[in-house]
Amino acid sequence: MIKKIETIYNKIFNATSGDAEWEKWHARTKQKIQEINEGTAVPKELSESTEIKYYSMLSEYLVKETNGKINRILEVGGGSGALSYYLQERTSAQCTIVDNSDVALEYARLIFDKKNVNFIVANAQRLPLETGSFDFVHSVGLIEHFSDSDINSMVVEMARVLNKGGFLFLAVPNFFSPDMLYLWYKYGKGSERYITSKDLSKIVINNNLVVTDCGHSEFSFSANINEVIPLSLEKFLGRNGLGFLNYVLCKKI
Secondary structure (H helix, E strand, O other), X not given: OHHHHHHHHHHHOOOOOHHHXXXXXXXXXXHHHHHHHHXXXXXXXXXXXXXXXXXXXXXXXXXHHOOOOOOXXXXXXXXXXXXXXXXXXXXXXXXXXXXXXXXXXXXXXXXXXXOOEEEEEXXXXXXXXXXXXXXXXXXXXXXXXXXXXXXXXXXXXXXXXXXXXEEEEEXXXXXXXXXXXXXHHHHOOOOOOOOOHHHHXXXXXXXXXXXXEEEEOOOOOOHHHHHOOOHHHHHHHHHHHHOOEEEEEEEEX
């Protein structure tokens, strides 16, 4: 069933291969960096209402579920690093962003501006970081682009650098999210695989990790929809299948 859904989505939304997807993403991100540096644009993650709503809801959830015990954050496959930025705003934690792309890290630097953050160019399957050096590790929108064996290697590394009692948060796109479907309709789909919340739970349990929560994120719609649908209803719909992300939150024992 999962493979059938992937095949249907790939045809409907004109999916591109991994290489073509990364080339397109890098070109678009370089353009955004240039516009921000020229003063003709600001990072949308910090200025657009839907982006602010999304990151605020997600960071609020994570701080609540970890009881705010987030002091050293590692984001693997940072992209923009925006979730770490919002978490740092709520917790004053020290952040480290790892990505294999110089372009991604350059954009993340613009998000954080002059804040004290570590940026590291590295492969997620071979993190150049000390064992047990972080109490919160997260990766959103990364592993769904890779094979099962690559995903396992990444999770092994994420678990390794997490200290005892620390939390790992993994999230991937929910193929039934209205907002995700809209984005794929507007921009086209990449190489994303369909990974359920239950699949995520199965991935993490072999690495001294205990699942504390899994499911769908509360964010489901753009900010404008709340003029029609109350936020409380959106959160209910999100948790019950329409959330933007499928996720698992686990704790290292």
